Amino acid sequence: MMLNLFHLTVLSFISSLKEETLPVAEFVNKSVKWITEKFSWFFDPIKNDFGDKLEDFADMLAEIPPSIVIVLVVLIAFFITGKKFGLATFSLVGLLFIYNQQLWEELMLTFTLVLVASLISVIVGIPVGILMSKSNLAENIIKPILDFMQTMPAFVYLIPAVAFFGIGMVPGVFASFIFATPPVVRFTNLGIRQVSKELVEASDAFGTTGSQKLFKVELPMAKTTIMAGVNQTVMLSLSMVVIASMIGAPGLGREVLSALQRANAGTGFVAGLGIVILAIIIDRITQNLNKESA
Amino acid sequence: MPVIKVNNLSKIFGKKTKEAQKLLDEGLKKEEILEKTGCTVGVNRASFEVEEGEVFVIMGLSGSGKSTLVRLLNRLIEPTEGDVEIDNENLAKMNKDDLRKVRREKMSMVFQKFALFPFKTVLENTEFGLEVQGINKEERSKKAKEALELVGLGSFIEQYPSQLSGGMQQRVGLARALANDPEVLLMDEAFSALDPLIRKDMQDELLDLQEKMQKTIIFITHDLDEALRIGDRIALMKDGSIVQIGSPEEILINPANDYVEKFVEDVDRSKVLTAENIMKRPETVDIDKHGPRVALERIREQGLSSIYVVDRSRNLKGYVTADDVSDAKKQEKKDLKEILRTDMPTVEKDTSIQEIFDIIHDASVPVAVVEDGKLRGIIVRGAVIAALANGNEVNGDDA
Incomplete structure (x- = not known):
């Protein structure tokens, strides 16, 4: 009898659950709208001024004669790999190929997007990582947020990105910031927490202040790990360029997107190849930056 | 204080x-x-x-x-x-x-696993405590170099810790601690x-x-x-x-x-215990007061084969053997000086048992423990062996 009653209550509760949908979607819509309106004083200057600056910067890059850019990149690749010819040769051939395919301007736009997005990610991410390493409370709060940022499908935050920043490069930077920041935060946290206990004790025993310990011991010790995080962040923001093109971010990603829309496998492949070439050059250069400093 | x-x-x-x-x-x-x-x-x-x-x-x-x-x-x-x-x-x-x-x-600390900063040179490591205090580059480099000289690493200042052996690394650790004075x-x-x-x-x-x-x-x-x-x-x-x-x-x-x-x-007790720990109070005769008669009496009383001879302020003069004393008595000699022997083995109070062991091996009389020429005690062979066997029961009187 009792059991039956219990069973009934549970059943009726479950069936009643469906009658009234919790207005989560509505709530988010309202929030986005509210934020867009209330914070337009904050978003609009970013949308306009920052967007203009980004485009100016990309234009400026595009105006540098490609030959100079290519020579520069090849030289950097040569010296940073310890005067080896592998990466230098690859950079030379790859960049000439992109130039040959009339994608030079798009390359500069994509590079600008990746550069700016990564810079912002690193500038925000490293201090957040430091905070996390210093406080278990901060770690417990920030960790789920990072999980959320990394697993939420990118398309989902493209929508509010457009609401806040319109279309173009700026929402693209925003989207890739969300997607690409977690690794540098995590690696910074990990790197500092991994500094051996004895070294931290040695630092304390000689009477360092908190910031002396951070800058003279912990950050130098964690540098390799943090740089690995930076490398990951750069790679992830590069992987966002195609998705960001859906909200109007220009560059190689947009070429891929338009090839998709016109079912043109050939141009899609070529633009995709351009992204791969850029990715490999950036990856190898940042990795070697790490090795050199280690 | x-x-x-x-x-x-x-x-x-x-x-x-x-x-x-x-x-x-x-x-x-x-x-x-x-x-x-x-x-x-x-x-x-x-x-x-x-x-x-x-x-x-x-x-x-x-x-x-x-x-x-x-x-x-x-x-x-x-x-x-x-x-x-x-x-x-x-x-x-x-x-x-x-x-x-x-x-x-x-206070400075030296750590078990050295705790040197791998990205700093030996000199920079040694400077660390001074750097933290905000001392200028010139002065801290001078002090650090002095500390490194002290531990014998003066010529390694540009090396990194990973290039040094464990012993040298700990010298750097010691220098780093000493640099702060x-x-x-x-x-x-x-x-x-x-x-x-x-x-x-x-x-x-x-x-x-x-x-x-x-x-x-x-x-x-x-x-x-x-x-x-x-x-x-x-x-x-x-x-x-x-x-x-x-x-x-x-x-x-x-x-x-x-x-x-x-x-x-x-x-290993032989390295730790010293003469002082195992010596016993010596039987002696006074060279100025006593003659062969007293000496012989004491030798017989204690069942010895020889006895040490000192002066009034316990300065060690030598020893006499039981045989010599009894001959001297028969010959009616009054003075111990005539039969005094001076080839006795002597050690200091802080001589280790290990060294005493070698000395006592060849000695025919107990080893004399002296301090500034004064006789402080004697060591018999049995005491050394006892000490090596079981130090806990060692003490001066019943050895």
Whole structure:
């Protein structure tokens, strides 16, 4: 009898659950709208001024004669790999190929997007990582947020990105910031927490202040790990360029997107190849930056 | 004047520290307290004083709380209770800024695994304490170089720690601690990670340095031989408590309890015990007062084969044998000087048993222990053997 009653209550509760949908979607819509309106004083200057600056910067890059850019990149690749010819040769051939395919301007736009997005990610991410390493409370709060940022499908935050920043490069930077920041935060946290206990004790025993310990011991010790995080962040923001093109971010990603829309496998492949070439050059250069400093 | 006074210092790890301390004071064991409160006892009411210029060794097996204790001294670990006074300032209660000042200026630490910064050169490592204090580049480089000269690494300043051997790395650790010119040097198992031969060298070098510098050194070790070698006084720890404090000899000869006794059982006594520990009060005759008659009487009384001869102020003159004395008596000689022999073996009070062993082997008379020419005692062969066999029963009178 009792059991039956219990069973009934549970059943009726479950069936009643469906009658009234919790207005989560509505709530988010309202929030986005509210934020867009209330914070337009904050978003609009970013949308306009920052967007203009980004485009100016990309234009400026595009105006540098490609030959100079290519020579520069090849030289950097040569010296940073310890005067080896592998990466230098690859950079030379790859960049000439992109130039040959009339994608030079798009390359500069994509590079600008990746550069700016990564810079912002690193500038925000490293201090957040430091905070996390210093406080278990901060770690417990920030960790789920990072999980959320990394697993939420990118398309989902493209929508509010457009609401806040319109279309173009700026929402693209925003989207890739969300997607690409977690690794540098995590690696910074990990790197500092991994500094051996004895070294931290040695630092304390000689009477360092908190910031002396951070800058003279912990950050130098964690540098390799943090740089690995930076490398990951750069790679992830590069992987966002195609998705960001859906909200109007220009560059190689947009070429891929338009090839998709016109079912043109050939141009899609070529633009995709351009992204791969850029990715490999950036990856190898940042990795070697790490090795050199280690 | 003691430099460091430690009073009732406790560290209990866990949440219910008050409850644990109470149970501890009631005499419960470490394991029982862990079971009841979930707290681990690190250090239990340690009290001691360290004099200026003293090498104070804290010894114990792993888990005895010695590493925790040394970290309480510079508050790398916050004490649960008790005081640590350095120059009459209570370090355990002072604020962060004052504590930092003490750490910068009065105390330096040397670590078991060296704890050198791998991205800094030897010189930069040595400069670290000075750099932290904000001393300008020129001066700190000068001081660091002096410290490196002191430990014999003057020509390695541009190397990185990974390029040096373990012994050299710990020299850098020592130089880094000395560069600050601290009053107190805390050395946490500083030589334990080194191989035995290097360890001996480092111990010798520390003693040499100590002769020059006269720092107050608190040295943590689990190695009794090391403790006996370098310690002026030794504190023995067990389960977080100090069970005995004393000079090396005191600890060896009068262990406070079974634990200490067990600890010292395996020591190579021949290196630790000295002539002073095994000598006995000598029977003598006075060269100015006594003649052969008295000498013979004493020899017979004690069942000896010879007897030492001294003057009024106990200066050792020589010895006479039973045969010579009885001949002299027969010949009615009055003076011991005519039959005095001077080829006796002599040692100093601090000669080790190991050396005495070689001397006594060939000697026909007991070995004389002298201090400034005065006879302090004699050592018979049996005492040496007894001491080597079982030091606990050694003492002057019944050897």
